[in-house]
Amino acid sequence: MKMLAGWKRHVLMVALCAASACAYAEDQLAKVKKAGELVVGTEMQFAPFDFLENGQQSGFNKDLFAEIGKELGVKVRFIDLPWPSVLPGLEAGKFDMVGGPITVTKARMERYTYTLPVADATDAFLKRANDSSIKQSADVSGKIVGGGKGSAQLDQMKAYIATLPKPPEVREYIDNNQAYADLAAGRIVAVANSMTNIAYVAKQRPETFAVVQPPFGAKVYFAYCLRKDADSKPLADAFNAALLKVNKDGRLATLQKKWFGVAMDVPSTLPTPNY
Structure with a gap:
């Protein structure tokens, strides 16, 4: 009887450990991979990044996220919202990340996890x-x-x-x-x-x-952002790895020229913003 009870406890412990491991594995990247879809909140009133053309999404974000999606092996689905609703929507877990893009600021860095920069935001x-x-x-x-x-x-x-x-x-x-x-x-x-x-x-x-001319603002950059939690970090790391690859092989510069009229040098690490 004691041996049977011990065996049951062993089985229970193994099951609990497996459940714990599965729960740990279900971070945001794992969820995205499992769903086969990266869901991105944005505002489609911000040309040339995101805008509607004949009722269809167009712009830099659509093209760049398509390339990132290829690298991650997932499809990308955008949710269009008024800008004041985008960041609250991220915090409420309505989508995986924000593709506004948004300006990198000190205050926002304390609240969100930024990706690497994708364009100048001066x-x-x-x-x-x-x-x-x-x-x-x-x-x-x-x-x-x-x-x-x-x-x-x-x-x-x-x-x-x-x-x-x-x-x-x-x-x-x-x-x-x-x-x-x-x-x-x-x-x-x-x-x-x-x-x-x-x-x-x-x-x-x-x-x-x-x-x-000239601009009145300090030198700042545009990036995308995710929730600032442990679950989102693997997705942020994977996104940045894909973005670095897209930058290195020239795809990022090609899209910048297409939508901004000029290629922009963007840092390969996230700089500390001035404000």
């Missing part, structure tokens, strides 16, 4: 092409400017305009298209966004918009 102003009153960034002083609600670009603009003699009034927009529409209509004089984004907008509509 901030600048977009103005109307025929507005001769704004020749440099400081010329927005005392006027009305716009920015994306909940964005790092808005935060950086607010920090910059606070240094001006007469800080302008700020209007916050749920998506960038609304801001650009108000700019075109003359309801605001400039929109703050990443140089990558506004250069694309100005290129698409040169008769309407122009970029104010």
Whole structure:
């Protein structure tokens, strides 16, 4: 009887250990591999990264994630949300990672796990092409400017305009298209966004918009992000390994040229942001 009881305890311990090992193996990367799908939250109002063209997703993110998906051996599915809902959606576990992309900042590094950078995110102003009153960034002083609600670009603009003699009034927009529409209509004089984004907008509509040079923002980068927990780390590591490969073999530069008009040097390690 004692031998039988001992054998049962042994079997129970083996079963518990196996269950524990299985639970440990089910990190976010394991779940993605098991599902055969990487689910990415994004906002499809941020050309040239993510936008809708004839009702279909287009942009840099779609192409780059397709390459990452090939390296990971999974399909990629995007969920389109208003930007203020994207990061809360990540925290609530509604998707595996954010493909906004988002600016790398000190505050966000404390809260999220960033991937390696994919593009330059330095901030600048977009103005109307025929507005001769704004020749440099400081010329927005005392006027009305716009920015994306909940964005790092808005935060950086607010920090910059606070240094001006007469800080302008700020209007916050749920998506960038609304801001650009108000700019075109003359309801605001400039929109703050990443140089990558506004250069694309100005290129698409040169008769309407122009970029104010030089940029007002500090040197920062765009990256993607995941939840900051042990379960997400294996997925972040696998994503970064794939991204380094895509960068090294030239695929990243090819996509940058396609969507930004120029290839951008991005660091192979995550730099410490200035703000």
